[in-house]
Amino acid sequence: MEIDRDECVGCGRCIPYCPVGAITMEGDVSRVDLDECVECGNCRRSADCPTDAIYQQELVYPRTVRSLMSDVLTIAEESQISGRGTEEMKTNEVTGRFRLGEAGVAIEVGRPCLGARLYDVEKIAQAVAKIGVTFEPQNPVTSMMADTSTGKFKEDLLNEKVLSAIIEFSVKLEQLPRVFELLRDVAGKIETVFSLDLATKIAPDGSVPTDPYVAQAGLRVAPNGKTNVGLGRPLFEGRSGR
Ligand code: SF4
Numbered sequence: 001m002e003i004d005r006d007e008c009v010g011c012g013r014c015i016p017y018c019p020v021g022a023i024t025m026e027g028d029v030s031r032v033d034l035d036e037c038v039e040c041g042n043c044r045r046s047a048d049c050p051t052d053a054i055y056q057q058e059l060v061y062p063r064t065v066r067s068l069m070s071d072v073l074t075i076a077e078e079s080q081i082s083g084r085g086t087e088e089m090k091t092n093e094v095t096g097r098f099r100l101g102e103a104g105v106a107i108e109v110g111r112p113c114l115g116a117r118l119y120d121v122e123k124i125a126q127a128v129a130k131i132g133v134t135f136e137p138q139n140p141v142t143s144m145m146a147d148t149s150t151g152k153f154k155e156d157l158l159n160e161k162v163l164s165a166i167i168e169f170s171v172k173l174e175q176l177p178r179v180f181e182l183l184r185d186v187a188g189k190i191e192t193v194f195s196l197d198l199a200t201k202i203a204p205d206g207s208v209p210t211d212p213y214v215a216q217a218g219l220r221v222a223p224n225g226k227t228n229v230g231l232g233r234p235l236f237e238g239r240s241g242r
């Protein structure tokens with residue numbers, strides 16, 4: 001995003017709307033630090049600039065991934081998918097992606113608040129790739145990898161900054177301790193933060209199969225549930241008992 005210096009009147013209204021602090025005053029006008037800007041579009045959409053000085057410059061690959069991963073209104077031309085991850089993980093009761101005995105794992109890199117360079121997302125992907133995970137093919141982050149077996153990203157994307165990027169895969173429940181161990185180790189080697197999401201099918205007795213693993217690792221759970229009524233595809237047909 002850029003600001004037209006001739007139009008800007010320096011009111012400063014746009015500054016607090018930037019989630020990564022990329023807008024600062026420079027003399028009497030404001031400017032965007034393009035290296036830090038994640039192209040989320042928030043300043044242009046929400047700040048109600050009195051002179052309409054904020055404008056979207058032409059985005060050329062690889063910068064386009066900033067917008068794709070940071071602005072929920074941007075749709076990827078290749079996949080026609082918007083957003084940072086896949087909806088599927090949140091609707092497991094209708095998609096059936098994760099079975100009993102499995103856990104869906106999403107690592108939200110850059111959340112909360114900081115944003116992330118893709119070289120840090122790569123470090124995390126490479127760490128968990130050591131246990132042979134299959135990264136979710138529908139996820140835009142997976143399409144940024146040059147090698148999905150190692151988690152290696154395409155070289156030209158590594159310095160791009162995004163609001164957040166979600167790495168997705170599923171594992172057997174008994175692999176969770178190793179996943180936690182690898183994430184703890186790589187957490188000290190990156191410049192940003194991440195949140196860890198676990199999705200699981202509730203056991204017939206009502207218990208949450210991932211809970212004992214999380215407790216054993218000394219992690220704190222913030223339970224989150226979603227109920228979808230009449231949505232989704234009936235992928236569970238013919239698969240009962242799995
Ligand atoms: S809101 Fe518009 S006029 Fe005010 S500082 Fe930002 S760009 Fe300049």
Ligand code: SF4
Nearest residue numbers: 018037038040041043
């Ligand atoms: S597009 Fe987003 S990141 Fe870039 S300056 Fe505007 S609010 Fe900040």
